[in-house]
Amino acid sequence: MTPSRPDLPGADLITAGLADLARGVESGPALLVSIGAPRLEALGVQVERALPDAERRLYEQLRRTDPDGAHSRYNALIRRLVSFERALACALADRDRVRRFMEALAAEAHEDARVYFTGGATAVLSGWRSSTIDVDLKLVPEQDVLLRAIPRLKESLQLNVELASPADFIPVPPGWEDRSPFIVRLGRVSFHHFDLYAQALAKVERGHSRALVERPRALEYFSRIEPELHRYPAIDPPTFRRAVQAAFGSG
Numbered sequence: 001m002t003p004s005r006p007d008l009p010g011a012d013l014i015t016a017g018l019a020d021l022a023r024g025v026e027s028g029p030a031l032l033v034s035i036g037a038p039r040l041e042a043l044g045v046q047v048e049r050a051l052p053d054a055e056r057r058l059y060e061q062l063r064r065t066d067p068d069g070a071h072s073r074y075n076a077l078i079r080r081l082v083s084f085e086r087a088l089a090c091a092l093a094d095r096d097r098v099r100r101f102m103e104a105l106a107a108e109a110h111e112d113a114r115v116y117f118t119g120g121a122t123a124v125l126s127g128w129r130s131s132t133i134d135v136d137l138k139l140v141p142e143q144d145v146l147l148r149a150i151p152r153l154k155e156s157l158q159l160n161v162e163l164a165s166p167a168d169f170i171p172v173p174p175g176w177e178d179r180s181p182f183i184v185r186l187g188r189v190s191f192h193h194f195d196l197y198a199q200a201l202a203k204v205e206r207g208h209s210r211a212l213v214e215r216p217r218a219l220e221y222f223s224r225i226e227p228e229l230h231r232y233p234a235i236d237p238p239t240f241r242r243a244v245q246a247a248f249g250s251g
Contacts, residue, residue, distance in 0.1 A: 008084055008087040009083040009084055010081060011084060013032060013080055013084070014029070014032075014036075014084050017032050021033060021034070021047065022048050022049070024049065028058060028061060030051060031054045031057055031061065032081055034047070034051040035054045035058065035078070036085060039085050043085065045088070058074065059071075062074055087133070093120075093124070093131055093132050093133065093135060094131045098132075098159075099125075102115075102189075102191055104157070105146060105150070105153060106187040108149040109146060109188040112189075113188060113189050114139075114192060116180055116192050118136045118165050118193070118199050118202075119134060119199065120136070121135045121136060126193070135160065135161045136163075136164040137162075137164075138165035138167070138194060139163065150163075165194050166198035166199050167198070169235075170198065170202050170205055170229075171229065172198045173225060177192075180193055181196065198221070201222055201225070204240075204244055205240050218248045219244070222241075222244045222248075
């Protein structure tokens with residue numbers, strides 16, 4: 001396959017390199033893709049006609065055009081390749097990988113805690129999507145031991161885990177904890193989906209499509225939070241209202 005996520009870091013270089021290799025062109029991007037060919041193919045990217053000795057050939061190409069800056073430019077290109085590979089690996093986070101993250105995080109907990117998933121993680125665990133690039137969550141309370149564990153688990157499981165929830169983007173009425181569907185309790189940690197209606201409206205506010213919610217309840221939820229929108233300066237209330245009406249209908 002070829003990259004289908006132009007939003008991933010370095011995707012432009014990788015796409016150009018794959019196209020040049022397919023045409024038999026020895027370009028900088030083609031050499032960069034050749035360097036990363038083993039890892040890229042392991043991630044499902046088909047690399048045609050990878051060039052041999054690509055590391056040396058890429059450095060020599062850079063040195064011919066910019067002798068003084070060749071070393072720094074070479075390192076910058078390699079960093080972009082690695083960033084793309086890592087992001088692509090994260091993009092393949094499926095239900096099994098999210099579940100392994102849950103089990104590993106729960107194993108670190110020495111006190112009771114709650115984890116509220118949102119966005120892609122909710123979609124994957126609910127069976128609405130097969131994979132996600134981000135695992136966004138809210139941790140309650142923010143225990144230091146779990147906060148320290150998350151970066152380590154991100155690296156070992158190749159997951160892009162972020163501390164984020166709808167409350168970072170829109171007002172969320174009190175009692176959201178009771179409206180957050182329970183998933184499972186593992187050890188000392190209870191896992192939930194963050195209030196689905198807060199998730200849906202936060203997605204609409206950011207230009208994404210709705211899912212997993214009922215239209216009348218979504219509109220009622222918006223009417224509850226609309227008086228508090230002034231607390232979120234990044235939101236333009238009339239624009240948000242129009243987006244909600246477009247997504248859920250005007251009633």
